[in-house]
Amino acid sequence: AQTVTQSQPEMSVQEAETVTLSCTYDTSESDYYLFWYKQPPSRQMILVIRQEAYKQQNATENRFSVNFQKAAKSFSLKISDSQLGDAAMYFCALLSGNTPLVFGKGTRLSVIA
Amino acid sequence: EAGVAQSPRYKIIEKRQSVAFWCNPISGHATLYWYQQILGQGPKLLIQFQNNGVVDDSQLPKDRFSAERLKGVDSTLKIQPAKLEDSAVYLCASSLEKGTGYTYNSPLHFGNGTRLTVT
Numbered sequence: 001a002q003t004v005t006q007s008q009p010e011m012s013v014q015e016a017e018t019v020t021l022s023c024t025y026d027t028s029e030s031d032y033y034l035f036w037y038k039q040p041p042s043r044q045m046i047l048v049i050r051q052e053a054y055k056q057q058n059a060t061e062n063r064f065s066v067n068f069q070k071a072a073k074s075f076s077l078k079i080s081d082s083q084l085g086d087a088a089m090y091f092c093a094l095l096s097g098n099t100p101l102v103f104g105k106g107t108r109l110s111v112i113a
Numbered sequence: 114e115a116g117v118a119q120s121p122r123y124k125i126i127e128k129r130q131s132v133a134f135w136c137n138p139i140s141g142h143a144t145l146y147w148y149q150q151i152l153g154q155g156p157k158l159l160i161q162f163q164n165n166g167v168v169d170d171s172q173l174p175k176d177r178f179s180a181e182r183l184k185g186v187d188s189t190l191k192i193q194p195a196k197l198e199d200s201a202v203y204l205c206a207s208s209l210e211k212g213t214g215y216t217y218n219s220p221l222h223f224g225n226g227t228r229l230t231v232t
Contacts, residue, residue, distance in 0.1 A: 004155070035220075043202055044116075045156070045223035091155050100146075100169060101221070103155025 002027045004094050006104035013082045014112050020067075021077045021107045023092030032096030034068070034075045039089040039106070048090070051075065079109075087111045115139065117224035119205050125230045131193035134227045138186070138207030144168075146221065147180055147190050148204040156204055162188065195231045202226040 003026045013019035025034065036048040051059045051068050058066050063083075067076045079086055092104040118137040126132050138145050144163050148156035159178065161169040164185040173180070177196070182188040192199055204226040210219035 043204070043226040043228070045204065045206070045221070047220045050220070093155070100158040100161065103157075105154050 002029075002094050002096055002099055002102045004092050004102050004104035006092055006107050008107045009105075010108045010110070012110040012112055013079070015082055015084060017082055018078060018080045019082055019109065021079075021090050021092075021109065023075045023077070023104060025073050025075060025092070025094045027073075027094060027096040029096035032094060034066075035093040035095070035101070036064070036066070036075075036077045037091045037093060037103075038086075039091060041088075045091070049077065082111050084111050084113060117205055117207055117222050119203075119224035119227055121227055122225065123228050123230075125232065126195055128197055128231050129194040131191065132195055132229060133192075134190045134203050134205075134229075136188045136190070136205030136224060138188075138205070139222055142207035142209055142222070143185075144208045144210050144219075145182055145188050146206040146208075147188070148206065150202040150204055150226070152201070159190070192229075195229075197231050200229055200231045202228050 005024045008022055032053045034051045038046045038048050049059050049061045049064050051066055058068050063080045065078045087110055089106045089108050091106045094102045120135050124132055146161050147159045149159050150156040159173045160180045162182045165182050178192055180190045204223055206221040206223045208219040208221050
């Protein structure tokens with residue numbers, strides 16, 4: 001079975017600082033994909049960044065980057081230069097085989113001005 | 114492009130009543146998903162359509178939940194009768210992908226969801 005674990009229910013960061021959100025996963029598939037989604041109070045899930053498991057290079061999208069450790073099955077999200085608009089729930093998600101996208105329980109990020 | 118539209122935004126019903134949610138995906142998106150998001154958890158897939166056919170409904174409680182996408186465009190999700198544990202946000206999503214679950218190159222686009230409270 002595919003599982004995703006986010007061990008930090010809540011995190012906070014000062015504006016302009018850097019924060020890292022943790023995610024670990026488990027799958028028996030060799031070919032899979034990992035995602036981070038952001039869910040603001042509007043409830044709409046927004047794709048932040050995605051990573052192909054076969055790629056060793058960590059994905060980056062502007063201020064967002066990941067640290068993908070395949071052997072450890074770890075996929076953390078780093079947000080640099082945090083902004084007030086980054087405050088939201090963040091979900092890590094796994095897509096493998098023919099199973100539906102599996103989400104973790106989320107981390108609530110607060111940004112302090 | 115217009116996003117995924119969902120209605121209503123909020124719904125409050127008593128247990129044993131019925132309720133329906135509506136979703137209009139992004140134009141041209143073949144695949145439509147309904148997710149249930151219970152407070153404090155990540156979304157869980159209830160059902161996936163490709164055009165008007167069901168691809169995956171393995172986690173849909175079929176004794177009380179039903180969904181349809183008759184013309185391969187918009188979709189309705191119904192609960193009858195509702196239970197207290199059905200209180201959740203119901204998210205609709207769509208993607209261009211015509212495959213069966215491979216959404217890497219065709220990311221999911223989510224609507225704003227319907228928050229259901231069952232009292």
